[in-house]
Amino acid sequence: MRSIFIFVFVLFVGKITSQTNFSAGVLPKVVTSFKISPKMKWVNSIExxxxxxxxxxxxxxSLVDVSTIFSLKTEMNNKLNFGFIFRFKDGEVEYRSLQHYNIIHSLEQFQMGHRFAFExxxxxxxxxxxxYRFTIQRALNGDKIDVFEWYLKLSNEYLWQFNDENLEIRLAPNLGYRLSKRNKIEFGVEYRAANFIRELNKxxxxxxxxxxxxx
Structure with a gap:
């Protein structure tokens, strides 16, 4: 698995260096969740x-995204999310609705997640x-993520724009730290390649x- 991620990283670095349309920045984000019932949470974020x-x-x-989402647990490890995102950009507000279905598989040392989304x-x-997003997460000490311990999270996501038939690919390695049973923080980088199939122009x-x- 490590060899696969190294190969993908080298491939994407090669894509970056071969293109001129490149930009970089920071994405600070805060996510809060409130338990409404044993099966439902209210999740809000600002980025x-x-x-x-x-x-x-x-x-x-560039912009600010504010989201409000209701998350419903349908089975032990599956969740259905639905909500809205409000994007504040250049003095205007853009609106987006979303529906997510999340599947989580817990193994001995890893946790794998699949998210299918429609927006x-x-x-x-x-x-x-x-x-579609695939995520794999692993504790750096022991078999599970305890309080005051670090963990590694890797994700790979594919976004398809139906109207202009544009594919975007995202790759994100993250390092997380559990501050308490309820709170955690993650640091990482995310590479995004837009219009990937036809021509990498962004x-x-x-x-x-x-x-x-x-x-």
Whole structure:
């Protein structure tokens, strides 16, 4: 598995260096969740997007995403999410609705997750997007993630824009730390390659920091 990730990393680095349309930035994010019932949670998040390189090195504010999602546990390890995302950009507000289905498999030393998503963007016309994300997570000490311990999380996601037939691929290695039974923080990078099948004409590298708070 380590060889596979090294191969993918080298492939993506080669793609970055061979293209001129490249940008980089930071994505700070805070996620809060509130337990409504034994099977339902209310999850809210706010994420800012800040560029520090876009054709030149300069700190530039891009947008803010605010989401509100209801998460329903359908089976022991499966969840159905539905909610909205509000994007604040250039003095305007964009609206998006979403539906996610999450499947989690817990093994001896690993936890694997699959997320199938469908999203609707509301503009002059409704734009549709499908998403699939695979995630694998492992404790760095022992077989499970205990309080005050680090863990590794790797994810690979594919996003398909139905209206303009555009594929985007995302690869994100993250290092997490469990602060308490309810709270954790993750640091990592995320590489995004847009229009991947026809021609790679846009690629981005993001530095991520995400705080998870369970109330």
């Amino acid at each position: 800012s997007r800040e560029f520090f390189y876009d054709e030149k090195f300069e700190l530039t504010h 609707q963007f509301y503009d002059d016309v409704i734009n549709l997007r499908g998403r 690629n981005e590298l993001w530095m991520r920091c995400t705080m998870y708070i369970s109330l």
